[in-house]
Structures are given as C-alpha cells and as structure tokens.
Amino acid sequence: MDRLSLNQFTIRDASLTDAVDACVRAGIPAIGLWREHVGQIGVEAAARYVTDAGLRVSSLCRGGFLTATDPRERAAAIADNRAAIEEAAALGAPCLVLVVGGLPAGSTDLAGARAAVLDAVGELAPYAGELGVRLALEALHPMYCADRAVLSTLGQALDWAERFPVEQVGVVVDTFHLWWDPAVLDQIARAGERIASYQVSDWVTPLPADVLLGRGMMGDGHIDFAPLTDAVAAAGYRGDIEVEIFNRSVWETPPDTVLATMCKRYVDLIAK
C-alpha cells in the first residue's frame, strides 16, 4: 500500500482533518486534497496537518474551467487558477489537476472551446513551472464533453501537454474516464513521463441519474484494471495511485469502512 492515496472526495463529507486521521488509521500514506476542503481551514493549517500526520499530498483538485469567452470571466478563471497553483505549491502537491470546462453557455463551438483551453494553459504553465507545480490535464469521459470538460481522450491531452515543458504540464490517467478507449494502452505508452497522476475507480452500470456520480469502487464494475495499471507502470510512472470515487452510496458509508474496502480492493486489483 506504499503508493496508495485517498482522493478526499471519495469521503466527501469528511473534513480535511478527519480525512487525514482516517488515512493514518488505515495506513494510507498519501492524500489527494480538494480546494473546497482546504479552504475550510486555510492552506497553511492544512499543509501543517497533513505533514504532521506523516502523509504525502499526491495532488490538488482542482483548477480548470478555462473555456469562458467573456473576457472578464476568462480573467477571473485565470486568476483563480493562479491561486490554485499557489495553493498546490504551499501544500507540497506535485500537481494541480485541471478539469478544463465544457462549452460556454449557449455555444456549440467545440473547436473554439478547445482552443481557449489550450490558450489558457499556455498562460498558466510558466507560472506553475516557477512554483514547482505541474498542471495535470485530465481528459474526462466523453459524456461530460458538453458541460464539464471538452478534453475527452488521453491522446488529445497529450497533444496539448506536449506543447509545453514536461515539468510544467502533464496528464492524468483515470480509469473511469479512459477505460473504453481503444487507443488507451498506446496512449499511456506514449505518455511516459507526462503521467502526473494515476487515478482509479470503476465504471458501474446502470449509470445513476446524475452521471457525475457514476464512479464505483474498484471491483464493483466493468473495468479490467490490470492492463491499465501495467501500462502505467511500463510507461515509467512511480507516483501515488489515487482512489477517486464520486458515488452517493459510498458517501453514505462511514469513512473507515470505505477506506477498509478501498485498501482491500487496491491490494487485490491494483497493487498485485
């Protein structure tokens, strides 16, 4: 379990300190933090609490939402992402996960939205590099293309990331978002040292009414994790492996129970 990380949204309703304490009890050595939870106690207190507990921060979630066409909205998004980069640096997070945003309201200009993201990443990347934080472009499942992320495949994420220095822009490999892609194994191999984060959760059916909550515990769904995990290892990734689950029934389960299941499934399905 020495590379296992709890993405704290897996136990969304726990505070940062409760999530850290639960990791310590479960023997989980790393945590992926969310800005919402960090903000409740402040960046410095959060950083201190995690460090004092002996945990690593595997990532900060999240920046992004960079598709606005209105100049004021765009400027606000850039400012918010700069703040997120600063928070990631203060927390010792190696990367800031970017959910790039969907189509602007009323727009069908998908190519334009994609160009806007690339432009904004170009503006943010040098600042991230200065602060020692890597922007981690996350391709989301294509079902979120309209309203959440116009970045839809790992290949597209790499097309974008490769325009920037490797220490400034990487990619997230997330099993839930990418498992269906016929090109995924080839693209993981291509990604190599661009892999900034490996996140795992399962694809369960039927999808819930709110498709944002469709992520399941590893082993509860349809994903074969071994080929994906092997490909990520073969690509050279040695960082933490985050379990990130958005799922109402997981959120309604006591955190210690969730973490116990998560550790067992991780050992059985990912680490073996």
Add this chain to the structure above:
Amino acid sequence: MDRLSLNQFTIRDASLTDAVDACVRAGIPAIGLWREHVGQIGVEAAARYVTDAGLRVSSLCRGGFLTATDPRERAAAIADNRAAIEEAAALGAPCLVLVVGGLPAGSTDLAGARAAVLDAVGELAPYAGELGVRLALEALHPMYCADRAVLSTLGQALDWAERFPVEQVGVVVDTFHLWWDPAVLDQIARAGERIASYQVSDWVTPLPADVLLGRGMMGDGHIDFAPLTDAVAAAGYRGDIEVEIFNRSVWETPPDTVLATMCKRYVDLIAK
C-alpha cells in the same frame, strides 16, 4: 429535403404503416426501418407498403449483439443476424445497422469482447455481400461501452471495416455518438466510401436518467452540425440522412408535429 430520412424509432409508438403515411404527408422521401416494427406486419407486407408509398428504405435497424462467449448464445446471435440480413435484402435496405453489443454479463474482458465482434462480422460479411446488403458498423458513444456497444469510435469502426470488402462492411456516422471525438473530422475523411449511413440527432444536457433516451432534436442541444455534415459530404457520401431520436418527450408528441419540426430543423441545420 430529397435526402431526408425518418428513422422510425423517432416516432417509436407509430406502426410501420402509420410512420410511412406520416412521411408521405410530410414530404419525407425515405425511411429507416426497425425490425420490431417490420415484424408486426411481416417483411413482404412492409416492403410492399413502403414501395407503394413511393419511399426509399435508407437502412434496417438492427443487427449486432455479437459479444456472447457462450457457444450457443453466439450461434443464436449469428443466426439472428443472418435473418436480419435477409430481411434487409427483402426490404431493399442498402445497409443493416449493427449495434455490436456490450461486455458479456460479469465479464471485464473488453479486448476479448471486441475480438469476438470482429470474428462474428467476418462470419457474416460474405453472406451480407451475397445478398447485396452492407453491414454498417455503428460506433456508439463511449458511455454505452459496458452494456451496449464495445465499438466506441469511428476510427475503431474503420479499423474493423477496412478488413473487409467495401461493399460488405461500412460504417455509420452518427452525430450524437461521435460529436465529442477530437479525431472525428479526420476519421470521416478517412471513411470515404465506407460511410453507409449518416444519422443526426443532438446531444442535450442534462442527460436523462435513462441515458439511452438522451438524444435530442437537432438544434435543441450542443452539437454544431455544419462541420460534421460538410465532412461527410466531402468524404463523398451522397446517401440519405436519417434523423434518429430516442427521447421520451419526442415520443409523447404527435408524429405529424415531430415530423414538421424535424423537417424544419433539417432544412435549417443540416441541408443548408
């Protein structure tokens, strides 16, 4: 409107004869038939009714579901697809649309399911060719990969189709399934004369609880149809353009109203 076709599932609750009559009233020159509806009156009566009304058949929906690993189930699927090919020939349908099937129950072997489909298509393609029917491989949106179709992108459909003679195996270009794909325009260009059918409907948000019913009327959602339609034209496709919508509120609307809206949207967004 000389290339417009009603896929009859757009007015699912109408019988075949009612759907044909509605097309005639609306001035729609072609119809995409479903086996369920054809079966209610028999293939010969259906063929005669459509021909007597002066309509073309643009496609027959559908064959497929070819991922079974159990030998008896697989044999039954092959037999059913051979029957579907015969029906398509009797109806004068130029192609039989194939929804290839999802993962077998309890299986996470995505690569195996994909190989099974390709193997079955290889068994069916020569028979389709003999009968003058083209198998039309339909890549479904990746959100259906687990339970409906392990064929997820146009590029993958072409990788498979290109193993067979062009008159035996083609592909469907469906805006709902493919609009998000960063590679879609390149793959449409690659498809060329492999394009057996062009189907249009829109991507609406939020997705309904049953994601199978998420297809919307053109103009009600997030898809920019012009680049896709232009690419299909540039690839050389001159066949019918089918409107295929699975949507509860459309089904609850009187068919003549649906067809009037559909004709207007087709003229404004597709044919112009």
